[in-house]
Amino acid sequence: MKLTVLVVxxxxxxxxxxxxxxxITFEQALAAVAKAPAAQIGGxxxxxxxxxxxxxxxxPNPSLRVGTSRLTARVIAxxxxxxxxxxxxxxxxxxxxxxxxxxxxxxxxxxxxxRHRVAVAWIELARAAADASAxxxxxxxxxxxxxxxxxxxxxxxxxxxxxxxxxxxxxxxxVAASSARRAEDAASAELAGLLGWDPERPLRADGALxxxxxxxxxxxxxxxxxxxxxxxxxxxxxxxxxxVDQVRAxxxxxxxxxxxxxxxxxxxxxGASAWDRSDARIGVALELPVFARLGDRARxxxxxxxxxxxxxxxxxxxxxxxxxxxxxxxxxASERLTAMxxxxxxxxxxxxxxxxxxxxEGARDLSSALVAERDLAAARAETNDARATAAxxxxxxxxxxxxxxxxx
Numbered sequence: 001m002k003l004t005v006l007v008v009x010x011x012x013x014x015x016x017x018x019x020x021x022x023x024i025t026f027e028q029a030l031a032a033v034a035k036a037p038a039a040q041i042g043g044x045x046x047x048x049x050x051x052x053x054x055x056x057x058x059x060p061n062p063s064l065r066v067g068t069s070r071l072t073a074r075v076i077a078x079x080x081x082x083x084x085x086x087x088x089x090x091x092x093x094x095x096x097x098x099x100x101x102x103x104x105x106x107x108x109x110x111x112x113x114x115r116h117r118v119a120v121a122w123i124e125l126a127r128a129a130a131d132a133s134a135x136x137x138x139x140x141x142x143x144x145x146x147x148x149x150x151x152x153x154x155x156x157x158x159x160x161x162x163x164x165x166x167x168x169x170x171x172x173x174x175v176a177a178s179s180a181r182r183a184e185d186a187a188s189a190e191l192a193g194l195l196g197w198d199p200e201r202p203l204r205a206d207g208a209l210x211x212x213x214x215x216x217x218x219x220x221x222x223x224x225x226x227x228x229x230x231x232x233x234x235x236x237x238x239x240x241x242x243x244v245d246q247v248r249a250x251x252x253x254x255x256x257x258x259x260x261x262x263x264x265x266x267x268x269x270x271g272a273s274a275w276d277r278s279d280a281r282i283g284v285a286l287e288l289p290v291f292a293r294l295g296d297r298a299r300x301x302x303x304x305x306x307x308x309x310x311x312x313x314x315x316x317x318x319x320x321x322x323x324x325x326x327x328x329x330x331x332x333a334s335e336r337l338t339a340m341x342x343x344x345x346x347x348x349x350x351x352x353x354x355x356x357x358x359x360x361e362g363a364r365d366l367s368s369a370l371v372a373e374r375d376l377a378a379a380r381a382e383t384n385d386a387r388a389t390a391a392x393x394x395x396x397x398x399x400x401x402x403x404x405x406x407x408x
Contacts, residue, residue: 020202021188021202021203021204022201022202022203022204023203023204023205023206024122024191024203024204024205024206025205025206025207026119026122026205026207026210027207029118029119029121029122029191029195030115030118030119030404032118032195032197033111033114033115033118033195035195035196036114036118036194036195036196037196038110038114038194038196039111039114041107041110042107042108042110042111043107045103045107046100046103046104046107048103049099049100049103049104050100052096052099052100053093053096053097053099053100055096056089056092056093056095056096056097057089057092057093058089059082059084059089060082060084060254061082062079062080062081062082063079063080064077064078064079065077065078065079071266071267072262072265072266072267073262073263073264073265073266073278073279074263074264074265074266074274075261075262075263075264076260076261076262076263077260077261077263078258078259078260078261079258079259079260080256080257080258080259080285081256081257081258082254082255082256083255083256083257084254084255085255086249086252086253086254086255087249087252088246088249088250088252088254090249091242091245091246091248091249091250092246092249094242094245094246095239095242095243095245095246097242098235098238098239098241098242098243099239099242101235101238101239102232102235102236102239104235105228105231105232105235106232108228108232109228109229109232112228112404114194115404116395116399116404117194118191118194118195119395119404119405120392120395121187121190121191121194122191122205123205123209123388123391123392123395124187124190124191124388125184125187125188125190125191125203125204125205126205126209126388126391127187127384127385127387127388128180128183128184128186128187129184129204129205130384130387130388131180131183131184131381131384131385132177132180132181132183132184134180134377134380134381134384135173135176135177135179135180135377135381136177136180137377137380138173138176138177138373138374138377138380139170139173139174139176139177141173141373141377142166142169142170142172142173142174142373143170143173145166145169145170145356145359145366145369145370145373146163146166146167146169146170148166148359148360149162149163149165149166149366150163150166152362157362158366162365162366165366165367165370166366166370169370169374173377185202188201188202188203188204191203209387209388209390209391210391210394210395210405211333211334211337211387211390211391211393211394212330212334212390212394217323217324217327220323220327220397220401221320221323221324223401223402223403224316224319224320224323224401224402226402227319227401227402228402229315229319229402230312230315230316230319230402233308233311233312233315234312236308236311237305237308237309237312240301240304240305240307240308241305243301243304243305244298244301244302244305246301247294247297247298247301248294248298250289250292250294250297251289251294251298252289253286253287253288253289254286254287254289255284255285255286255287256284256285256286256287257282257284257285258282258283258284258285259280259281259282259283260280260281260282261278261279261280262278262279262280262281263275263278264277264278265277265278265279319400319402322400323397323400323401325400326393326396326397326399326400327397327400329393329396329397330390330393330394330396330397332393333386333389333390333392333393333394334390334393336386336389336390337383337386337387337389337390340379340382340383340386341383344379344382344383345376345379345380345383348372348375348376348379349376351372351375351376352369352372352373352375352376354372355368355369355371355372355373356369356372356373
């Protein structure tokens with residue numbers, strides 16, 4: 001009787017501890033990514049890149065010089081106004097805008113990777129919670145077997161060795177249940193850390209794991225054209241080509257409008273006033289890019305663009321292989337999960353129930369009941385692992401396709 005009360009108290013404590021955890025669904029976890037600290041970096045990088053693109057439209061600065069002379073003009077003032085009439089400013093603006101698009105695409109890749117990490121962390125939390133629940137069930141069954149063994153010994157139909165074996169089995173089951181709860185705490189802290197929450201706040205994965213369906217491989221392969229990694233690679237090519245255009249625009253001379261005023265020139269003998277002895281000049285200056293090695297710079301920019309195009313070709317091949325591998329892993333995990341849920345666990349459940357009933361009736365010994373219960377606990381744990389593995393494989397498949405996995 002005391003043992004039964006103790007088992008109930010332990011079970012109630014486990015339920016209360018589980019209820020203390022804040023529930024979080026898969027959709028809530030993904031929605032919280034937008035407010036995570038790591039998600040704020042990309043927005044600031046995009047703002048900086050867009051500001052740089054706006055600054056690239058600036059014209060060259062005008063210059064102003066003022067001086068004097070002992071023998072000629074008392075005040076010499078000159079000004080130069082560069083005129084970017086050959087498209088250099090426009091080319092620089094387009095290059096900066098292309099670079100900003102690259103930053104935007106890479107920031108989206110970082111955010112997408114963060115969402116994937118959060119999805120994996122939530123699945124691991126769900127796996128840990130399911131494993132903890134299975135271990136608690138196994139611990140309760142071990143306690144029940146211990147109670148039965150002690151009752152049979154008290155009735156004179158059982159032996160001390162059966163009680164000793166049952167006590168050892170229960171101790172092992174209790175240790176496994178405690179370890180599983182610690183693993184759930186660790187998974188909770190990891191998910192909370194990714195979301196920027198308090199890691200000491202215990203979380204509980206709420207909702208079913210998403211394991212499919214994924215669709216047919218040819219249809220998935222047709223969606224690779226819109227893959228975010230491919231889009232980022234295409235923007236890197238556009239940025240490299242814009243840099244080529246920028247270098248080519250610099251082959252034209254830089255034009256500047258110049259003006260000079262010589263006030264009160266002492267070398268001029270005519271004129272009764274200072275303004276009469278003043279002169280003004282206006283002209284045009286051309287800055288010739290003779291020594292700028294623009295040919296080498298243009299070839300370097302073209303080579304960079306060629307590298308980016310080669311990377312896109314390699315990425316296309318990599319994405320195709322990654323998708324095929326992820327699809328096969330998802331197929332394998334789904335088939336394993338189906339077999340465990342449909343065939344293995346029901347059979348083990350029936351075997352454990354029959355062994356327990358036979359032990360209660362004295363038709364079988366304790367070892368057979370313990371083996372059946374352990375096999376059932378192992379089958380349940382393996383099913384939980386298969387379900388989490390299938391969910392992770394589905395998340396990896398969505399990542400390979402270039403999309404986010406969503407809850408049902």
